Amino acid sequence: MRVAVCDNSQEDRTKIKGLIEEYGRKNGHTMEIREYESGKALLESAWLRACSIVFLNMNAKEGGLLKTAKRLKESNPGLCVILVSARMSDALDGYRVKAERFLIKEDIETKLPECLSEVLKELVQKNEKLSFSFVEGERLLDVSDIFYVETDRHKNIFYTARASYRIYKKLDEIEQQLAPYGFVRVHRSFLVNMKYIRKISSYVLHLAEGTGKAENTVEISVPKSRYAYVKREYAAYQERH
Numbered sequence: 001m002r003v004a005v006c007d008n009s010q011e012d013r014t015k016i017k018g019l020i021e022e023y024g025r026k027n028g029h030t031m032e033i034r035e036y037e038s039g040k041a042l043l044e045s046a047w048l049r050a051c052s053i054v055f056l057n058m059n060a061k062e063g064g065l066l067k068t069a070k071r072l073k074e075s076n077p078g079l080c081v082i083l084v085s086a087r088m089s090d091a092l093d094g095y096r097v098k099a100e101r102f103l104i105k106e107d108i109e110t111k112l113p114e115c116l117s118e119v120l121k122e123l124v125q126k127n128e129k130l131s132f133s134f135v136e137g138e139r140l141l142d143v144s145d146i147f148y149v150e151t152d153r154h155k156n157i158f159y160t161a162r163a164s165y166r167i168y169k170k171l172d173e174i175e176q177q178l179a180p181y182g183f184v185r186v187h188r189s190f191l192v193n194m195k196y197i198r199k200i201s202s203y204v205l206h207l208a209e210g211t212g213k214a215e216n217t218v219e220i221s222v223p224k225s226r227y228a229y230v231k232r233e234y235a236a237y238q239e240r241h
Helices: 010-027 039-043 046-050 065-075 088-096 105-125 171-181 224-240
Strands: 002-006 032-036 053-057 080-085 101-104 129-134 137-142 146-152 155-160 164-167 183-187 190-193 197-201 204-209 216-221
Touching: 002 010, 002 039, 002 046, 010 032, 010 053, 010 105, 032 039, 039 053, 039 065, 046 129, 046 137, 053 065, 065 080, 080 088, 080 105, 088 101, 101 105, 129 164, 146 171, 146 204, 146 216, 171 183, 171 190, 183 216, 183 224, 197 224
Parallel strands: 002 032, 002 053, 053 080, 080 101
Antiparallel strands: 129 137, 146 155, 146 190, 155 164, 183 190, 197 204, 204 216
């Protein structure tokens, strides 16, 4: 999950970044965080295109931060903007620019974790897009389009309906990134999207993508040591969906 923190105060940026990192460690999320000291720097950042959440401080000395928030939402409607202020009176402005959340600085240590949990649940419910640095170049993928991920020697291969992509990244790290979106590790070399599981029986997981003659089917052996875990995870996934 990519998160941007925009605040002209280095102290405040460091504090918010630390709280986000702590939340990620406690909840098993990989949080990639970048800091920006001005709205201008944030808007000019190419990294922003792959970002999911922005914490924007409304108390920065520069003007036009509400315009920055509005431009962020206009250029990337799927971006979650969380406004941070020392004044409750700024909350109305947050609604005007269609920010998803509003946090008061004095409460941020207790409210930020709760805020992130709510936001991540909402992002999961959407067709979330994540950016990956593949061998083939930077790609923005719709998470729901990822069929499964397979380890191949020193690389991992992402399989989607349209193409496959190779990446030099550990499957453990990919698992942390995709687990919130309904992916389960069924084998030391396989991470699958539970959306495409058709059945699990006799230590074999059956995946299917598409319909009829166009259906793409894959069978993956599930080790005995992980079989009960995978079945529990899939049952919980079915209850949620």
